[in-house]
Amino acid sequence: MDKTNNILKNKATSRIGGKGSQRRKKKFVRKKITDKQKDLLKKKINDINKKILSLNNNNYKKLRDFIDGLINDYITDLQRSDVNNNEQFNYSSIKKYGAGFIYKYFFYPINNEKILIKTDIYPFLKKNFKKSGQDLFQKLIDSIDQILVKKEYDINLENEKYDEELFNRALNFFNIQSDKKVHFKDIRSKYREYIDSNIKDDLGNDLYDKDRCSKYFSILSKQYNDYLKSN
Incomplete structure (x- = not known):
């Protein structure tokens, strides 16, 4: 009888220990993955x-x-x-x-x-x-x-050749939809709205940066004719 009880006790102990070990292992693995993600992002x-x-x-x-x-x-x-x-x-x-x-x-x-x-x-x-x-x-x-x-930041503002990605980024800056052809009068209107604005953001800065307004408007102006010829 004692021998049977000891066997049952050992099985129960083994079973509990096994589950506990698995749980601890999973937590350790999750932490290891998290630390790796953190290190990779920091690098x-x-x-x-x-x-x-x-x-x-x-x-x-x-x-x-x-x-x-x-x-x-x-x-x-x-x-x-x-x-x-x-x-x-x-x-x-x-x-x-x-x-x-x-x-x-x-x-x-x-x-x-x-x-x-x-x-x-x-x-x-x-x-x-x-x-x-x-x-x-x-x-x-x-x-x-x-x-x-x-080195895509090296933009030639005088380039009149239509650059779709850059042109759309400029339209997006002025919050103009690019899914259909845009009239230049709408571009000019948005430019005037932004450049004349005195609205500040929550940090006290101009909501619409004047230098970027001028730069993006220049891109749209220079590339507009070639843009109209595109599909």
Whole structure:
């Protein structure tokens, strides 16, 4: 009888120990995956920031135009279901304040000359975004990296040849739909609206940056005739 009891006791102990070990192992694996994701994101951001720091002021200003366009695309693509809404950070505020809101939480200034991506942003992303929202941020920084790698920021503003991607980015800056042909009078009207605006964002900056207004309007003006000939 004692022998039977001992066998049953050993089985129960083994069974409980096995399950406990499996649970602890799963937790350890999840933490390991999380740490790896965090490290990979930090490395990616550090690489991007180094490239940004290496740019001269002229090329950096050109890059900022691209980053602004990518952030506008990011805000457009972001859905309410991508965000873990709370009092400090929510979908409505992102849509209301736009690019200024994203710059505040995703970037930081250095020497009052350039902005860099926050390297410690992973916990913030985990707290405030669902997986789909985190993936969208990854897409944003991948796009910034590609622009830097390919040096796509080096724009020739005098080029009259139609560049679909750049032209659409300029239209998007002025919040003009690009799904059908646009009349130039509508472009000019939007330009006047933006350039004459005195509206400030929540950080006290001009809602519509005047330099970018002029630059994007120049792109649209120079490429418009060739744009009309495109399909």
